Amino acid sequence: MTGSRLSVAGVVGGGLTALCLLAAALSLIWVPHDITVLTIADRLLPMSATHLLGTDHFGRDMLSMLMEGARTSIAVALVAVGIGLGLGIPLGLAAAAHRGGWLDEIIMRGNDLIFAFPSLVIAILITAVFGPSAVNAILAIGIFNIPVFARVARGGALPLWTLDYVMAARVAGKGRFLISLQHILPNITNLLIVQATIQFSLGILAEAALSYIGLGAQPPTPSWGRMLADAQTLIYTEPQLAILPGLAIVGMVLGLNLLGDALRDALDPRLQRRRA
Amino acid sequence: MIRTLLSRALSLILSLVVASVVIFVMLQAVPGDPAAFMLGLNAQPDTVAALRAELGLEGSLPARYLDWVSGMVVGDFGTSYTYRVPVSGLVADRIGVSGPLAAYALLLTVVLAIPAGLIAASMRGRAADWGVMGATQLGIAIPNFWFAMLLVFVFAITLKWVSAGGFPGWSDPVAAIKALTLPAVALALPQASILARVLRGALIDTLDQDYIRTARAKGLSRRAVTVRHALRNAAIPVLTILGLQFSFLLAGAIIIENVFFLPGLGRLIFQGITQRDLIVVQSVTMLLVFAVIAVTFLVELAYTLADPRLRRR
Numbered sequence: 001m002t003g004s005r006l007s008v009a010g011v012v013g014g015g016l017t018a019l020c021l022l023a024a025a026l027s028l029i030w031v032p033h034d035i036t037v038l039t040i041a042d043r044l045l046p047m048s049a050t051h052l053l054g055t056d057h058f059g060r061d062m063l064s065m066l067m068e069g070a071r072t073s074i075a076v077a078l079v080a081v082g083i084g085l086g087l088g089i090p091l092g093l094a095a096a097a098h099r100g101g102w103l104d105e106i107i108m109r110g111n112d113l114i115f116a117f118p119s120l121v122i123a124i125l126i127t128a129v130f131g132p133s134a135v136n137a138i139l140a141i142g143i144f145n146i147p148v149f150a151r152v153a154r155g156g157a158l159p160l161w162t163l164d165y166v167m168a169a170r171v172a173g174k175g176r177f178l179i180s181l182q183h184i185l186p187n188i189t190n191l192l193i194v195q196a197t198i199q200f201s202l203g204i205l206a207e208a209a210l211s212y213i214g215l216g217a218q219p220p221t222p223s224w225g226r227m228l229a230d231a232q233t234l235i236y237t238e239p240q241l242a243i244l245p246g247l248a249i250v251g252m253v254l255g256l257n258l259l260g261d262a263l264r265d266a267l268d269p270r271l272q273r274r275r276a
Numbered sequence: 277m278i279r280t281l282l283s284r285a286l287s288l289i290l291s292l293v294v295a296s297v298v299i300f301v302m303l304q305a306v307p308g309d310p311a312a313f314m315l316g317l318n319a320q321p322d323t324v325a326a327l328r329a330e331l332g333l334e335g336s337l338p339a340r341y342l343d344w345v346s347g348m349v350v351g352d353f354g355t356s357y358t359y360r361v362p363v364s365g366l367v368a369d370r371i372g373v374s375g376p377l378a379a380y381a382l383l384l385t386v387v388l389a390i391p392a393g394l395i396a397a398s399m400r401g402r403a404a405d406w407g408v409m410g411a412t413q414l415g416i417a418i419p420n421f422w423f424a425m426l427l428v429f430v431f432a433i434t435l436k437w438v439s440a441g442g443f444p445g446w447s448d449p450v451a452a453i454k455a456l457t458l459p460a461v462a463l464a465l466p467q468a469s470i471l472a473r474v475l476r477g478a479l480i481d482t483l484d485q486d487y488i489r490t491a492r493a494k495g496l497s498r499r500a501v502t503v504r505h506a507l508r509n510a511a512i513p514v515l516t517i518l519g520l521q522f523s524f525l526l527a528g529a530i531i532i533e534n535v536f537f538l539p540g541l542g543r544l545i546f547q548g549i550t551q552r553d554l555i556v557v558q559s560v561t562m563l564l565v566f567a568v569i570a571v572t573f574l575v576e577l578a579y580t581l582a583d584p585r586l587r588r589r
Contacts, residue, residue: 109287112287112291113291113294113295116291116295116565116568116569116572117295117565117568118523118524118526118564118565118568119523120524120528120530120531121526121530121545121561121564121565122561124530124545124546124549125299125302125303125557125561126302128549128557129302129303129305129306130305201417205419208419208422209419209421209531212419212421212531213530213531213534213546225419228421228422228425231425232425232535235425235428235429235433236433239429242422242425242426242429243426246418246419246422246425246426249417249419249422250414250417250418250419250422253416253417253419254413254414254417257413257416257417258413
């Protein structure tokens with residue numbers, strides 16, 4: 001019974017995530033209305049057949065705004081996860097391969113140091129210093145993904161290095177680099193996939209926060225956080241402008257978190273045993 | 277024991293040094309000359325030079341770094357470019373808002389999370405557990421600034437129970453606490469959700485231990501076992517998370533203070549950024565990083581002292 005409920009959560013999570021990803025992908029080729037055209041006469045229209053979710057204070061179609069906003073938010077979070085994976089995995093694998101050595105020590109101390117920083121404070125600082133833009137938001141979020149993936153990769157790799165088949169590969173003369181690549185990495189992909197889902201959802205939240213305070217994607221590029229910022233002064237009269245982008249963020253983040261939990265349960269045999 | 281403490285203290289100092297270098301170097305990379313910015317377009321070159329000297333912008337990078345750091349150690353955070361007053365004075369004013377806000381939010385986090393975690397763990401698999409887990413899942417997914425906007429809409433605009441923002445000052449403590457309530461609730465929601473989940477997990481782990489079964493077999497009630505044995509052993513993960521959450525509360529406060537127009541440290545950093553008052557940004561950021569690193573250190577220290585098993589490591 002527990003198992004079926006958990007997979008229900010997983011299906012809901014996967015569905016929400018897929019919906020957001022599809023909306024973002026669809027916006028590349030089609031949106032209901034062109035949002036670069038401001039029709040002031042159509043401002044603040046209620047929900048209707050032509051404007052399914054109504055229009056904003058510039059007369060832009062809310063559904064189209066949300067779809068294009070999804071694209072910005074998802075792109076920023078996804079590339080930030082890519083930075084974390086691309087740099088974090090090699091660092092973590094290298095640290096595990098040289099366990100206890102100076103390289104391990106340096107990598108792990110560096111990780112601890114980045115962890116010690118309040119990430120959003122530094123993200124705000126980076127975007128503030130180098131100017132607000134989507135690229136700087138990606139960098140600011142991505143830097144903090146590196147130690148997370150390095151830690152997960154190292155933690156997953158360490159027990160593998162003691163296994164017989166890795167020993168056999170070493171005895172056969174295979175170098176640490178090749179062993180990491182061919183034997184260790186394929187066996188920690190599960191861990192990395194789960195962590196990537198979590199970091200993706202954190203990235204969506206971080207991007208929303210940065211663009212909300214004006215340090216993320218710049219107008220006219222819509223993003224969910226930006227839409228919330230624009231809606232704030234109108235909240236007295238037009239609360240739906242603030243509610244819709246917020247719901248989009250919650251849907252995406254909730255979906256990713258549920259999906260991540262379900263993936264972890266499905267991919268980690270230890271948890272399955274405990275749950276039974 | 278002493279060795280552990282010494283090595284922890286050493287890594288604390290090292291973290292602070294590296295953090296200060298990173299922050300200092302980063303802010304040196306900002307384009308533009310603050311002195312020229314302050315004096316405007318028509319400033320004479322010699323006036324700009326004089327102001328640069330006054331602001332401590334002359335000299336080699338290492339010299340300026342040492343100047344800044346040694347100043348910070350004795351509480352001299354430099355002089356604000358915009359306000360022409362010591363940054364320490366600005367900080368002291370703002371801590372009176374941010375400090376109580378973070379403490380208030382932390383208090384709410386604990387008050388909400390501990391009962392929720394206890395209920396979920398002791399009712400594992402039942403409706404109450406699913407309710408808590410569902411609610412916390414939602415709590416984690418809601419951006420705190422959006423939650424803040426919703427709170428403003430419901431409690432300030434529709435119900436008119438509190439004002440939508442601003443801070444009346446501590447001369448009227450009731451009004452001050454009232455003004456901090458919505459921001460604290462907004463900050464606490466996601467943190468309480470995370471803490472409740474961590475507590476539930478930790479409690480479930482301990483409740484599966486043999487000594488808990490022994491205690492039950494001796495005739496102790498479920499409740500007594502949970503509170504007396506399990507809760508105590510769940511303290512370490514809870515303390516660790518609380519330490520981390522302090523960092524999130526500080527960072528979250530930057531955004532929440534902007535939603536509610538609270539004159540706190542977060543707003544000070546933010547104003548510093550928009551006004552290019554870089555010394556304010558530099559010093560306040562360093563202060564926040566110091567607070568986070570110090571809290572993490574104290575938490576580690578606390579549970580090393582509390583748990584005999586960790587002392588020898």
